Amino acid sequence: MKGVITTNIQFKKGVLELCxxxxxxxxDFYGYEIVDHISEYITISEGTIYPLLRRFDKEGYVETYLEESTGGPARKYYRLTAKGEETYEELKEEWFSFVDNVNQLVGGTVNE
Known part of the structure; x- marks a missing residue:
């Protein structure tokens, strides 16, 4: 496991959307695959990701489809829509701006 981050819940929710x-x-990914990958970096549970995926579906950021699995029931896959791609680009830009500003504050480069 890499350096796993455990953080404030509200902060984590915003970061998870971007991730x-x-x-x-x-x-395209199925739900558990998303949980498994992200949990290598950030402490999360399935109970955090699935409501987020449902909201993304409702808001039109993703679309879903079922695909047969060799080892069990069909898996629900999530595919990003054009609206989801646009939202991702906006969130990514906001994230980099936020990180840059925090780094300036923490690094002491902001004029006092």
């Missing part, structure tokens, strides 16, 4: 959307820009 899930980022993953979905690369390819």
């Amino acid at each position: 899930v959307l980022s993953m979905l820009t690369r390819r």
Whole structure:
């Protein structure tokens, strides 16, 4: 396991939105696969990701489809929509701006 981050719940929720959307820009994923990958970096549970995926579906950021699995029931996959890609780009830009500003504050480069 890499350096796993455990943080404030509210902060984590916002970061998770960006992380899930980022993953979905690369390819389609099923729910547990998302949980498994993100949990290598951030402490999360399935109970955190599935409500987020349902909200993304409701808001039109993702679409879903079922695909047969060789080892059990069909899996529900999530695919990013154009609206989801647009939202991802906006969140990513906000994230980098936020991180840059925090780094300036923490690093002491902001004029006092």
